[in-house]
Amino acid sequence: MTGDTGAEPAEQTNPAASHDARAAALDRIAAKLERLSAQRMALRKAMRQFGEDFDAKAWSDAFVSPDADEINRVLAVIGGYLALVNNTMEAITAGARLVGIKPADGARGAAGILEAIRIDGGFTDRQAATFTELHHTRNRLQHSSPDVEADELHRQVRLLLRHLPRFVNSYLKWLRQHGIEL
Numbered sequence: 001m002t003g004d005t006g007a008e009p010a011e012q013t014n015p016a017a018s019h020d021a022r023a024a025a026l027d028r029i030a031a032k033l034e035r036l037s038a039q040r041m042a043l044r045k046a047m048r049q050f051g052e053d054f055d056a057k058a059w060s061d062a063f064v065s066p067d068a069d070e071i072n073r074v075l076a077v078i079g080g081y082l083a084l085v086n087n088t089m090e091a092i093t094a095g096a097r098l099v100g101i102k103p104a105d106g107a108r109g110a111a112g113i114l115e116a117i118r119i120d121g122g123f124t125d126r127q128a129a130t131f132t133e134l135h136h137t138r139n140r141l142q143h144s145s146p147d148v149e150a151d152e153l154h155r156q157v158r159l160l161l162r163h164l165p166r167f168v169n170s171y172l173k174w175l176r177q178h179g180i181e182l
Contacts, residue, residue: 025094029175030182032091033168036084040161043080047157049073056154063150078141081157084164085138088131092117092171099178110135122174123167130163 047054050062050073059077062070089110096102096113103112104119111132118128137156140148172182 025098029091029094032087039083046076046080059154060150085134095175123170127167134160
């Protein structure tokens with residue numbers, strides 16, 4: 001009787017398929033991370049529609065405006081935020097699968113993956129908590145956006161842009177510690 005190796009059937013019978021799957025996962029991660037720079041620039045450009053320093057009052061006024069042009073300006077910022085958080089989390093999840101990290105006990109989804117990577121030394125407590133918060137706001141925007149307030153989203157957009165570069169660097173360092181080079 002053979003024990004469960006935890007490997008997928010294709011990995012058990014075809015090492016080339018396993019290698020190809022790993023290469024495809026690495027390509028997906030690299031593509032997601034490469035896209036972040038352009039997405040950050042796009043978000044910053046959308047934010048400048050509300051003043052050079054993303055003026056909170058201009059943002060708040062547009063956020064609640066019934067004017068179609070104002071709504072479109074707000075949606076450009078929201079879309080940029082969603083794209084950055086989604087791409088980052090998709091890269092993180094793919095890397096966690098490659099490393100073999102499962103969500104931390106008692107946590108599910110993105111929060112569980114972030115916590116598991118934190119436990120494994122990939123993120124600081126603050127980085128894991130910050131990105132969990134950013135992802136929670138992303139979920140609320142996608143599923144119940146009326147309960148997100150203008151000032152909260154203003155703060156979250158700034159938080160994302162401030163923390164994303166160090167967060168990604170920590171993630172890449174963690175991958176390298178597990179022998180994964182992009």
